[in-house]
Amino acid sequence: MNALPANPTDEGHAALIERLGSRSIVFVGLMGAGKTAIGRKVATMLSLPFMDSDQEIESVSRMTVPELFERYGEPEFRALEQRVILRLLEHGPQVLSTGGGAFVNAQTREAIAGHGVSVWLKADLDLLMERVSKKQNRPLLKNPDPRAVLERLMDERYPLYATADLTVPTRDDRKEIIASEVVAALCAHLGVDTIATDATSATTDEVRS
Secondary structure (H helix, E strand, C coil), X not given: CCCCCCECCHHHHHHHHHHHCCCEEEEECCCCCCHHHHHHHHHHHHCCCEEEXXXXXXXXXXXXXXXXXXXXXXXXXXXXXXXXXXXXXXXXXXXXXXXXXXXXXXXXXXXXXXXXXXXXXXXXXXXHHHHHXXXXXXXXXXXXXXXXXXHHHHHHXXXXXXXXXXXXXXXXXXXXXXXXXXXXXXXXXXXXXXXXXXXXXXXXXXHHC
């Protein structure tokens, strides 16, 4: 069983929130990386509100993301996405999950940099394919060769995602593990001390013995 990474105490959580101030923790990355699932876990761990930009877009437009793509096209969707994210960023501190293409927009990246701490959940192609193939609501993957589309998106977007404040590799593991790694990375980034969890301490003791 994988050990949880070093995790802050309640005082550490409070220090992390204090260092965060009014900024949001913003998850970026490709579809299937787990931004919403991990974002919810991190929000719960830190007792912060959670927002998902795609869900907010669907709420304000009263249409699903696929319907918006189909009716208005990707450029109009991206313009709406940008407006929604800029508005959401005014309400930190919070955890915010963004759509896969959001961070590609230079103005959105600039707004996130000014009002948030960005976290790239970096996933490999096989993991993404396994996850996105289970859902039929991915407008960009309505293609005879979705794997090739994902590869192209990775080539285009990974250099931009790499400019995020933090990069946390994600994989087929428990959400609690990945979320704890995100919190540990945030603590390191913001200068908050962490202490080992019992699981981590036990693993360290086993290595020493």
